Amino acid sequence: MATTDKYNLxxxxxxxxxxxxxxxxxxxxxxxxxxxxxxxxxxWQFAIRGxxxxxxxxxxxxxxxxxxxxxxxKPPSFMLLTPNGRFETQTKICLSISNHHPEHWxxxxxxxxxxxxxxxFMPTAPNGALGSLDYKKEERRELAIKSREASPKFGxxxxxxxxxxxxxxxxxxxxxxxxxxxxxxxxxPGEKEAEAEGSENAGRSANSVDSANAGGERAAEEPQxxxxxxxxxxxxVDQREAVPRQVRAGISNQQVQQRLAPRNQRPSDDRFLTxxxxxxxxxxxxxxxxxxxxxxxxxxxxxxxx
Amino acid sequence: MAKQQEESNSNPAAAAAGxxxxxxxxxxxxxxxxxxxxxxxxxxFLGDKEPLSALAAEYxxxxxxxxxxxxxxxxxxxxIRRTRGDGNCxxxxxxxxxxxxxxxxxxxxxxxxxxxxxxxxxxTLQSLGYADFTFEDFFxxxxxxxxxxxxxxxxxxxxxxxxxxxxxxxxxxxxxMFFRFITSGEIRKRAEFFExxxxxxxxxTVDQFCKSSVxxxxxxxxxxxxxxxxxxxxxxVRVVYLDRSSCDTGGVSVNHHDFVPxxxxxxxxxxxxxxxxxxxxxxxxxxxxxPK
Numbered sequence: 385m386a387t388t389d390k391y392n393l394x395x396x397x398x399x400x401x402x403x404x405x406x407x408x409x410x411x412x413x414x415x416x417x418x419x420x421x422x423x424x425x426x427x428w429q430f431a432i433r434g435x436x437x438x439x440x441x442x443x444x445x446x447x448x449x450x451x452x453x454x455x456x457x458k459p460p461s462f463m464l465l466t467p468n469g470r471f472e473t474q475t476k477i478c479l480s481i482s483n484h485h486p487e488h489w490x491x492x493x494x495x496x497x498x499x500x501x502x503x504x505f506m507p508t509a510p511n512g513a514l515g516s517l518d519y520k521k522e523e524r525r526e527l528a529i530k531s532r533e534a535s536p537k538f539g540x541x542x543x544x545x546x547x548x549x550x551x552x553x554x555x556x557x558x559x560x561x562x563x564x565x566x567x568x569x570x571x572x573p574g575e576k577e578a579e580a581e582g583s584e585n586a587g588r589s590a591n592s593v594d595s596a597n598a599g600g601e602r603a604a605e606e607p608q609x610x611x612x613x614x615x616x617x618x619x620x621v622d623q624r625e626a627v628p629r630q631v632r633a634g635i636s637n638q639q640v641q642q643r644l645a646p647r648n649q650r651p652s653d654d655r656f657l658t659x660x661x662x663x664x665x666x667x668x669x670x671x672x673x674x675x676x677x678x679x680x681x682x683x684x685x686x687x688x689x690x
Numbered sequence: 691m692a693k694q695q696e697e698s699n700s701n702p703a704a705a706a707a708g709x710x711x712x713x714x715x716x717x718x719x720x721x722x723x724x725x726x727x728x729x730x731x732x733x734x735f736l737g738d739k740e741p742l743s744a745l746a747a748e749y750x751x752x753x754x755x756x757x758x759x760x761x762x763x764x765x766x767x768x769x770i771r772r773t774r775g776d777g778n779c780x781x782x783x784x785x786x787x788x789x790x791x792x793x794x795x796x797x798x799x800x801x802x803x804x805x806x807x808x809x810x811x812x813x814t815l816q817s818l819g820y821a822d823f824t825f826e827d828f829f830x831x832x833x834x835x836x837x838x839x840x841x842x843x844x845x846x847x848x849x850x851x852x853x854x855x856x857x858x859x860x861x862x863x864x865x866x867m868f869f870r871f872i873t874s875g876e877i878r879k880r881a882e883f884f885e886x887x888x889x890x891x892x893x894x895t896v897d898q899f900c901k902s903s904v905x906x907x908x909x910x911x912x913x914x915x916x917x918x919x920x921x922x923x924x925x926x927v928r929v930v931y932l933d934r935s936s937c938d939t940g941g942v943s944v945n946h947h948d949f950v951p952x953x954x955x956x957x958x959x960x961x962x963x964x965x966x967x968x969x970x971x972x973x974x975x976x977x978x979x980x981p982k
Contacts, residue, residue: 396827396860403823456824457863457907458719490905491867492824 397455401425404494414557416499417550418449421543426451429543431466431550432499433558434528438507439521442561443468443528444554445506446536446547449495459489460498465536465547469519469527470506477502477515529561722908726776736786736856737772739980745770755934758942763930763970763979770970771978780911780969780976781866781919786856787967787978788925793839793852801836807923808833814875814922828868835865867907873915874904876922887914910974913949920949926965930979932972 392398405420418430428449434440445466452458462477471477510516519527535551537544746760771786773779792801808829815825835855838847847855855861877884881896888899891912903909920927930946950963968979 396831396864400823400827403826407821407823457867488902488906490901491828491907492820492871492905494821494824496821 397451397453398425400456401451404496407494408496413496415503417553418495418499419546419550421546423540423542426453426455427543428495429546429550430495430499431554432503432506433554434468434531435503435506439524440468440470440506440528442558443531444551444558445531446538446550448538449498451495456491456494459493460495462498462502465538466531467527468506468531469517469524470510472515472517475515525561532558532560726908733772733774734857735774735782735859735862736853739769739771741769742767753934755936755942756932759932759944762942762944763932766982767930767968767979768982769980771980773977775975777908777910778863778866780915781869782856782862783969783976783978784869784919784927784967785862785865786852787969789835789839789852789856790849791966792836793841793847793849796841798840801840804836804923804925805833808872811872811875811922814879815871818875818878820871820875825868825871828864828871831861831864832868835861863907869919870905870907872922873918874900876918877904877914880918880921884914884918887917911976916949921951921953924951924953925967926950926954926963928965928968929971929976930968932970 401420402425405425408418414433416430416432418428421427421429428451429446430449431444431446434443434445443466445464445468447462447464447466450461450463452460463475464471464473464477467473510518532555535547538547742760742764745763746757749756749760773782773786791797812825812829816822834845837843838845839852840846877888877896877900885896888894888896891914892899892903894902899914903912904915916927916929919925927949928946929949930944932944935945936942948963948965950965954963968981969976970979
């Protein structure tokens with residue numbers, strides 16, 4: 385590889401980055417592709433495929449990665465270039481939202497881990513995090529369709545070449561955006577979490593608030609679980625998790641049974657979450673009505689005690 | 691902002707960068723590096739050998755119990771070597787103490803023994819699902835240091851060079867990270883054994899504990915880390931405690947605890963284990979102690 389000659393292999397960061405490049409090339413994924421620039425191995429381009437069964441399905445989202453000179457002791461930075469309705473473009477993605485707190489970044493993670501995490505976080509609720517967007521599903525789907533038409537124009541001709549190469553590869557791997565957006569039978573757990581948080585202000589009268597909160601917290605851990613699996617064997621990832629079905633992260637063929645086992649119990653949790661959300665919605669409606677009634681002075685009719 | 695522009699001018703690749711610097715991740719990291727810089731001004735990763743009187747001088751106007759204890763330490767120990775208080779002090783102390791011991795004794799049998807243990811740890815990490823490339827560099831760098839302290843090859847290093855290397859971030863941090871991988875692998879491998887300790891310590895699962903308190907750089911070490919590292923490498927460690935506790939009987943004594951690898955202690959050889967790594971623990975910090 386041409387890049388090898390130009391860099392000081394004594395530099396541990398360079399050595400590590402070259403190993404990651406090699407590893408990426410020998411274990412290609414259908415869900416993402418990432419390449420360093422010829423002229424600067426600390427600058428990468430990437431594209432991820434929108435996760436299946438979400439409004440991002442079929443979308444091809446390009447972005448840049450910048451690796452710090454202290455890599456892998458310091459985390460990489462990510463920035464998206466393709467409009468997607470979830471993350472702002474040309475703005476660094478705040479890693480804190482992905483549980484990748486920069487102070488807890490660890491050298492056992494990699495660009496691959498971070499990309500898998502990024503895919504997993506696309507369908508989660510932004511909860512107002514910096515650099516996050518909360519577009520409607522239809523808008524996101526429009527953007528997903530548009531994302532396939534052409535690769536984003538960015539940077540030097542050399543960089544553009546890398547972007548285009550990645551785009552071609554991803555087009556060959558990613559099936560088109562589905563005709564009809566499936567009725568979202570399973571609502572996004574992240575959204576429920578947001579609801580639960582919102583309703584805390586409304587009142588604690590409903591028991592379901594607390595239980596939904598607990599569920600929400602658990603849901604928030606799922607993408608983190610996906611991250612674990614990324615460096616292990618992602619083929620075993622439960623389909624219901626936020627990660628697309630075929631994250632071929634399989635670096636090691638060895639199963640990590642004991643680390644995966646406890647996470648395969650999602651289905652009942654999901655059902656529980658759905659009921660919790662229904663309960664929550666009822667509680668909110670009730671509270672809002674109560675408030676309206678109160679403010680309009682007709683409360684005595686409905687609620688004698690107040 | 692001016693600084694940012696300057697950077698993008700000087701670096702064509704970053705010219706298109708725009709807003710890399712504006713996020714709260716960067717604020718957090720800036721604060722972290724500011725704290726580290728402050729520590730770095732005070733002491734290098736590894737200090738010089740100092741007489742115990744230097745330790746006593748620190749407490750001149752302080753607690754009389756501590757001064758009493760330092761007097762007792764003075765009977766058994768000749769010197770102290772400080773390490774930087776950046777959360778990695780246990781691992782840095784362990785690294786230097788161990789390599790210094792090998793350098794001084796030229797114990798090749800011990801080198802072979804520890805290498806075999808390192809290989810075991812490599813397999814452990816692989817079986818836990820760690821990708822090779824994430825730990826390979828760190829293993830390589832430690833094994834290189836281990837070989838270099840053995841004299842008689844072109845790559846052999848002197849004691850001074852060992853000190854120098856231990857102060858060089860690109861070596862010291864890599865060895866620290868190597869130990870963190872070893873520690874995390876051992877804890878995960880024997881999760882059932884470590885679980886109750888970890889639950890008692892900070893109410894976390896083994897996985898959470900490894901992720902938040904073992905693998906990230908700068909996270910302080912506790913007895914769990916020491917047990918795991920000592921067991922995994924088969925290296926006994928003595929920790930001498932210097933704190934304000936005193937005996938009920940009025941007499942002052944200095945406690946120590948020997949962390950003896952399970953492989954050695956269960957051997958039933960009846961031999962008294964004499965750890966050649968001795969660390970001085972003061973709440974929140976480890977330094978190296980030299981016995982007389």
